[in-house]
Amino acid sequence: MSYQAVRQPRLADVITERLEALILEGSLKPGQRLPPERELAERFGVSRPSLREAIQKLAARGLLTSRQGGGTFITENLHSGYSDPLLEMLSRHGEFHLDLLEFRDAMEGLSAYYAALRATPTDKSVLIQRFEELEACFAARNPAEEAKADAAFHLAIAEAAHNVMLLHTIRGIFHLLEKSIVENLEHLFGKPDARERLMAQHRALLHAILQGKAEEARTRAHDHLVYVEEGLLEAARAETRAQRSLRRAQAMPSGDD
Numbered sequence: 001m002s003y004q005a006v007r008q009p010r011l012a013d014v015i016t017e018r019l020e021a022l023i024l025e026g027s028l029k030p031g032q033r034l035p036p037e038r039e040l041a042e043r044f045g046v047s048r049p050s051l052r053e054a055i056q057k058l059a060a061r062g063l064l065t066s067r068q069g070g071g072t073f074i075t076e077n078l079h080s081g082y083s084d085p086l087l088e089m090l091s092r093h094g095e096f097h098l099d100l101l102e103f104r105d106a107m108e109g110l111s112a113y114y115a116a117l118r119a120t121p122t123d124k125s126v127l128i129q130r131f132e133e134l135e136a137c138f139a140a141r142n143p144a145e146e147a148k149a150d151a152a153f154h155l156a157i158a159e160a161a162h163n164v165m166l167l168h169t170i171r172g173i174f175h176l177l178e179k180s181i182v183e184n185l186e187h188l189f190g191k192p193d194a195r196e197r198l199m200a201q202h203r204a205l206l207h208a209i210l211q212g213k214a215e216e217a218r219t220r221a222h223d224h225l226v227y228v229e230e231g232l233l234e235a236a237r238a239e240t241r242a243q244r245s246l247r248r249a250q251a252m253p254s255g256d257d
Helices: 012-025 039-046 048-058 084-092 094-120 123-142 144-159 164-172 174-188 193-212 212-253
Strands: 062-069 071-074
Touching: 012 048, 039 048, 048 062, 062 164, 094 123, 094 144, 094 164, 094 193, 094 212, 123 144, 123 193, 144 193, 164 174, 164 212, 193 212
Parallel strands: none
Antiparallel strands: 062 071
């Protein structure tokens, strides 16, 4: 009986796979600068030539970029699930905002479910921190900052779910998500109790995840997005009524006839 020889993996290939895994799991983020070569080699316990070969391989794959005198970075647009032109086009057409909410309902419901099952103590600390940042922004009543903090909170949930497909799908629409949330908040904040209700929904979602209640977490995520969708539909109906009234007023005959 003949046996196939076992080949030892090259060290550079092992380092390449390890760095790719760190990118996939979100430990290395788009735009993040890698530690200096010497420090990174020490962390991996490898020689600098092997590390340098791995970095060159990842750069050739478009995962890393180098800047003259500035170090090596994770590629900025790495997690763009949609091309920039498509993102820009979607952001200009308000009629697709409800489509985005439906998409978020599916993705974020799953993220909340798995986050409740899989969140580590570190994940939970990050979630609490993101929630406190969101709470502070809501208290300051700055819609742009509120939207950023809101999106960051939901992204932290996706990270806590420990599913790389969910994480990178949500990351791919992160900038579109921020813009959508800004516009959603502008509509919702016309209601006197909107901020309080939104914070209560986020708090309930956080608590369900922290307590490991997966089904409740998914339900809380769904209820939150249903509230946002209903608010947008209500705003759209109000705008339709206002336009209808304006057209009627403009069409009324003058008293001189």
